Amino acid sequence: MKQIVSFLALATLAVLLWNLAPIAMPSDLGPVASHYVSHGLQENRGSNLVTSVVVNYRGFDTLGEVTVLFLSVSGVGFVLRRRSGLKVHRQRPASEIITTGARMLFAPTVLFGAYIFVHGHLTPGGGFQGGAVVASAVLLLILADRDLVLPHAALGWLESLSGFGFVLAGVVGLVVSGSFLANHGIIPLGTWNRLLSAGIIPVIYVLIGLKVGSELAALLDVMVHAADEGEAHS
Amino acid sequence: MNVLSFLNLVDLLVCAVVLIAAGGAALHRNLLSAVVFAGVASLAVSFLFLRLAAPDVAMTEAAIGAGLSTVIFLIAVRRTQETEEEDR
Numbered sequence: 001m002k003q004i005v006s007f008l009a010l011a012t013l014a015v016l017l018w019n020l021a022p023i024a025m026p027s028d029l030g031p032v033a034s035h036y037v038s039h040g041l042q043e044n045r046g047s048n049l050v051t052s053v054v055v056n057y058r059g060f061d062t063l064g065e066v067t068v069l070f071l072s073v074s075g076v077g078f079v080l081r082r083r084s085g086l087k088v089h090r091q092r093p094a095s096e097i098i099t100t101g102a103r104m105l106f107a108p109t110v111l112f113g114a115y116i117f118v119h120g121h122l123t124p125g126g127g128f129q130g131g132a133v134v135a136s137a138v139l140l141l142i143l144a145d146r147d148l149v150l151p152h153a154a155l156g157w158l159e160s161l162s163g164f165g166f167v168l169a170g171v172v173g174l175v176v177s178g179s180f181l182a183n184h185g186i187i188p189l190g191t192w193n194r195l196l197s198a199g200i201i202p203v204i205y206v207l208i209g210l211k212v213g214s215e216l217a218a219l220l221d222v223m224v225h226a227a228d229e230g231e232a233h234s
Numbered sequence: 235m236n237v238l239s240f241l242n243l244v245d246l247l248v249c250a251v252v253l254i255a256a257g258g259a260a261l262h263r264n265l266l267s268a269v270v271f272a273g274v275a276s277l278a279v280s281f282l283f284l285r286l287a288a289p290d291v292a293m294t295e296a297a298i299g300a301g302l303s304t305v306i307f308l309i310a311v312r313r314t315q316e317t318e319e320e321d322r
Contacts, residue, residue, distance in 0.1 A: 050290045116293070124289035132297035139305060216302060223309045 045189040046121035046198035054126065055201045055208075059181035063166060066211060070163065073215045080226035094144050102144035109137035117209030121198040127205045131212025138217040142224055150221045155214040162211040169200050169207075245285050252278045265311045273304035 029037060036053055044052040054062055094102075116123075117130030142148055173182035183189070183199040190197035241249075255278060258271035276299030283292035 048290075125293045126290070129290070129293040129297050132294075132302055136297070136301055136305075139302075220302075220305070220309075223306060223313075226313065 041192060044183055044198055044201060045192040046201050047193045048121055048123060048126075050124070051121045051126050051201060051205065052198070055120075055204050056181065056183050059170065059204070062208070063170070063181075066163065066166065066208060069212065069215060070159070073219045076219055077222050080222050094146070099144045102140040106137050106140055109140065110134055113137065113209070113213065117205055118202065119195070120205035120209075121201045122193060122195070127208025128212055130209040132216060134209070134213035135216030135220060138213075139220050142220060146224070150217065152218060152221075155218045159211050159214040159218070162207040162214075165207045166204055166211070169204050173200070241285065245282065248278050248281050248285075251275075252282070265315075266308070269304060269307040269311060272307070273300050276300040276304070 028034075036049065036057060040049050040052050040057075041047070044056050046052045046056075113130040113133030113136075115130070116125040116133060117127045120126030120130070138150070142150075169186075170181040172186055173184075174180045176182070176186055177184045181200075181204075183201065187199045187203070189199045192198070195202075252275050255271045255275035259268045259275060262268040262271060276295055280292045280295035280300060283289075283295055
């Protein structure tokens with residue numbers, strides 16, 4: 001009986017979605033999208049239009065997205081918080097190859113992540129991608145040295161200040177230009193396709209990159225050490 | 235406009251890889267293998283995003299979907315247990 005009901009529900013859903021398919025593949029841009037395409041470069045001077053949409057036109061959504069990431073990382077940190085007084089299980093040390101390779105790759109990887117989020121308004125990528133790359137560099141360090149303790153206080157401050165900076169940039173836009181996250185009259189827009197262009201967009205994307213990078217690095221650290229303790233228990 | 239008109243033979247092969255890897259991730263009993271299958275599916279999907287002219291999404295999918303979440307799942311699997319129990 002249960003299986004028949006779920007089959008019928010799936011079949012109904014399939015019929016509904018089949019009729020939605022032409023809407024999902026429109027042949028021309030809607031009015032909002034065509035405004036972005038025709039006026040986006042002039043209004044924001046960022047050569048990566050995707051970034052202009054994500055950070056400026058839909059900047060409020062991005063603020064929500066950053067908040068969701070913050071909440072989930074805090075949730076993981078709360079559930080898996082380190083109980084003091086527990087003996088940490090000694091791991092077999094990583095091999096020479098991993099240690100040397102990780103130390104060699106750490107700086108170039110951080111640099112590459114920073115490049116991605118600093119150039120977010122010019123080339124594909126941005127704060128989220130660059131932050132993830134920076135966090136994977138930290139993961140390399142954790143893999144090479146399992147006793148590594150990340151400076152959690154510094155990471156927390158970095159994360160809070162960059163989140164605060166994002167909201168502050170939005171409020172400055174509200175005061176100066178009359179709308180939250182407005183990109184007019186705060187920093188000169190400059191010429192498109194230059195590093196110093198697109199007004200507050202690169203500032204906000206660098207802040208997002210720092211925030212995402214520090215959050216994900218702290219998340220990886222908490223999870224790895226929680227796993228160590230789980231083994232110490234068993 | 236049909237999506238299939240953008241894709242060539244290699245892209246269709248990658249589509250097949252996505253389907254096979256997703257099936258492997260869903261069905262494999264060993265959770266470590268399932269996590270690796272999911273990572274392969276993410277990587278193949280990021281290639282498809284690139285081919286469909288969405289490099290920003292492709293970078294996100296490769297860095298987060300194929301990279302970090304695979305690692306986080308691996309840590310979680312090591313913390314819990316490596317094989318899936320029977321449901322019934």
